[in-house]
Amino acid sequence: MRFIYTAINAKQKKSHGLITADDKRSAMEKLLLQGLNALELKDEEAALSIGRADLSFLNRDIGSSDIHKAKIKPKKLLALLNQMSIMMKSGVTLSLALDVLIQSEKDKTVKTILDEVHSDLFNGSSLSQAMEKFTAFPKLVVSMIKAGEENGRLDAAFEKCSSIVAKEISIKAKIHSAMVYPAIVLSLVVGLIIIMNTLVLPNFISIFSQFGAELPAITKMVMAISDFIINKWYMILCVILAAVISYKCVKKYSAPAAYAMDKMKLSSSPLGMARKQVLTSRLCYVTSSLLEAGVNIISSLSIARDVISNLYMKDTIDKIINDIKTGSQIHTAVSRHMFFDAIFISMIRIGEDSSMPDSSPIRIMEM
Numbered sequence: 001m002r003f004i005y006t007a008i009n010a011k012q013k014k015s016h017g018l019i020t021a022d023d024k025r026s027a028m029e030k031l032l033l034q035g036l037n038a039l040e041l042k043d044e045e046a047a048l049s050i051g052r053a054d055l056s057f058l059n060r061d062i063g064s065s066d067i068h069k070a071k072i073k074p075k076k077l078l079a080l081l082n083q084m085s086i087m088m089k090s091g092v093t094l095s096l097a098l099d100v101l102i103q104s105e106k107d108k109t110v111k112t113i114l115d116e117v118h119s120d121l122f123n124g125s126s127l128s129q130a131m132e133k134f135t136a137f138p139k140l141v142v143s144m145i146k147a148g149e150e151n152g153r154l155d156a157a158f159e160k161c162s163s164i165v166a167k168e169i170s171i172k173a174k175i176h177s178a179m180v181y182p183a184i185v186l187s188l189v190v191g192l193i194i195i196m197n198t199l200v201l202p203n204f205i206s207i208f209s210q211f212g213a214e215l216p217a218i219t220k221m222v223m224a225i226s227d228f229i230i231n232k233w234y235m236i237l238c239v240i241l242a243a244v245i246s247y248k249c250v251k252k253y254s255a256p257a258a259y260a261m262d263k264m265k266l267s268s269s270p271l272g273m274a275r276k277q278v279l280t281s282r283l284c285y286v287t288s289s290l291l292e293a294g295v296n297i298i299s300s301l302s303i304a305r306d307v308i309s310n311l312y313m314k315d316t317i318d319k320i321i322n323d324i325k326t327g328s329q330i331h332t333a334v335s336r337h338m339f340f341d342a343i344f345i346s347m348i349r350i351g352e353d354s355s356m357p358d359s360s361p362i363r364i365m366e367m
Contacts, residue, residue: 003027006040006124016124040095040122067116070109072136074169080110081141081162088155094127110136127154140164140286143303147293157293164289171278194229201226255311263312266339279313280344298324313339 003024006016015036021027028038072080080101087097098118105111113134120130128146131137141161148157201223229236251258266276283304290300298321305317316339323333331349334340 001043003041003043005031005036005038006122007031007036007038009035009037038093041093042095042122067109067112068134070113070134070136072110072113074165074172076107076110077136077141078162078165078169080114081158081165085155085158085162088158094154095121139306140290140303143290143295143299144293147290147295151294160289160293164286167285168282171282175278197226197229202230259311259315262310266310266312275310276339279308279310280340282308283313283317297330 001021001023003019003021004016005019005027009015019027019030021030024041027041031038031041083101084097087100088094092100095118098114098121102111102114102118105114113136117127117130117134120133121127126146126149128142128149131145132139132142141164144157144161144164145154148154204223251261264272266272266279286304286307287297287300290303291297295303301317301321301324305314305321308314308317316337319337320330320333323336324330329349330352331345334348335345
């Protein structure tokens with residue numbers, strides 16, 4: 001039998017070719033004797049089948065959605081990363097691991113994405129190059145996988161990616177659960193105000209009008225509000241709708257306004273401080289994970305900046321990156337900006353002085 005292989009040597013240089021052997025095991029042994037570690041090994045018939053499958057993929061209807069822009073739910077992505085981590089740690093080859101995922105996957109979108117990634121690997125692309133074509137894989141995950149390819153620790157890279165995605169899911173779940181109670185209370189208050197103004201107060205108005213007495217100014221104001229809600233309710237809805245649309249348009253089309261709004265969100269109010277802590281925690285965890293994977297500090301901060309949505313914090317990180325590029329130490333660059341607390345800067349400095357900059361962000365996140 002003849003097998004088509006993609007392999008790497010001791011210097012991590014990739015090569016492709018044909019090898020003749022009785023079965024896959026014998027082919028892998030022959031490659032090992034040549035100093036090659038097989039990444040992909042398929043017989044010629046299988047290769048021809050993949051080629052035909054690729055042609056059918058290209059001949060799909062033009063109106064179908066672009067699979068490269070498809071999204072994968074965070075929990076599904078976490079499951080995929082966990083499975084890849086377990087298989088890679090068990091010594092399963094990358095090609096076989098992807099084969100297992102493709103065969104067991106029921107979601108058609110995810111299966112198509114994995115199938116195309118597998119085909120790209122067969123055609124000579126690295127895993128990170130194949131993954132970065134899809135928006136389904138976050139830039140952070142792709143960067144971690146790329147670092148794992150460079151240092152030969154894909155198993156650790158997949159494990160770290162799964163832990164990062166799990167942390168993001170946990171943070172979002174905590175925020176969601178924390179907002180449920182205030183949302184319920186606010187809904188009850190608004191509902192109570194509407195009931196009072198539309199059902200209860202009108203009855204008092206008819207009673208007071210029979211007395212003919214002069215009512216206090218506050219009572220008149222409350223009754224006027226009640227009358228406005230009953231007769232002009234559509235105007236209130238229009239104002240609310242206009243305010244929401246205006247907010248979204250200004251945030252989308254006016255960069256200075258969007259920047260100012262995001263800066264206000266991180267004000268010294270309790271809610272602003274809570275937002276600030278969540279964003280700082282995310283920055284620390286992402287940066288630390290990338291540094292541990294072997295990514296340099298500039299690239300780590302750049303990727304962490306892209307993960308954060310707040311424009312004010314993005315701008316602050318940009319300034320820190322520029323300061324580091326000009327030769328400043330990390331803690332010096334961070335201390336020039338009033339965004340971060342003194343303890344944050346002190347922990348960064350301790351990490352630099354102890355030559356362990358990747359561990360300090362984790363400690364800060366825990367604090």
